[in-house]
Amino acid sequence: QVQLVESGGGVVQPGRSLRLSCAASGFTFSSYAFHWVRQAPGKGLEWLTIISSDASLKYYADSAKGRFTISRDYSKNTVYLQMNSLRPEDTAVYYCARTRNFDYWGRGTLVTVSS
């Protein structure tokens, strides 16, 4: 069955970096685009970025441009989100999701940016 499992979250100080991972299984990884979406505590969903199936296209929300980078590793069936210069307002649960319709989601990983 389709599974997406995020990892890499934790507590980090402002200004530091973190790399999140999304391990995919149960389907042909190379055939699908992936997104990262976040949800601040008690808030709604915020789309961050997408990477196409062949990694040739990457798009970012304004809140992610310049600080976040999405990538993928076909040998590991994994999508990454590199987050730099983290701010307290980046505190959220980060989800990965599959395809244009966001048909499957992981359970998320919590990132807390605090000194």
Next chain:
Amino acid sequence: VMTQTPLSLSVTPGQPASISCKSTQSLLHSDGRTYLSWYLQKPGQPPQLLIYEVSNRFSGVSDRFSGSGSGTDFTLKISRVEAEDVGVYYCMQSVQLLTYAFGQGTKLDIK
């Protein structure tokens, strides 16, 4: 921008419920498809896809859920609300790869 109404609703089990979602731009793509989806986020869980491309139920989704609309105005209907339908419902547009956007969310609870 996606605007959902109402932001909350309380429904008696067995009664219908309806959520509106309006976009500031047409969600009709040049490929002829309209990219409007609906998601339910149950308490403590990630969102789950209910409806894609306006009216297509995702695999395993109850036929109590239906979607309709066109252009900029869309509606999610639940024919008979059950206790398991509690959570926050989000609409989302994906017509433009650069600007995916979720609605603010509509919280549904049971009376």
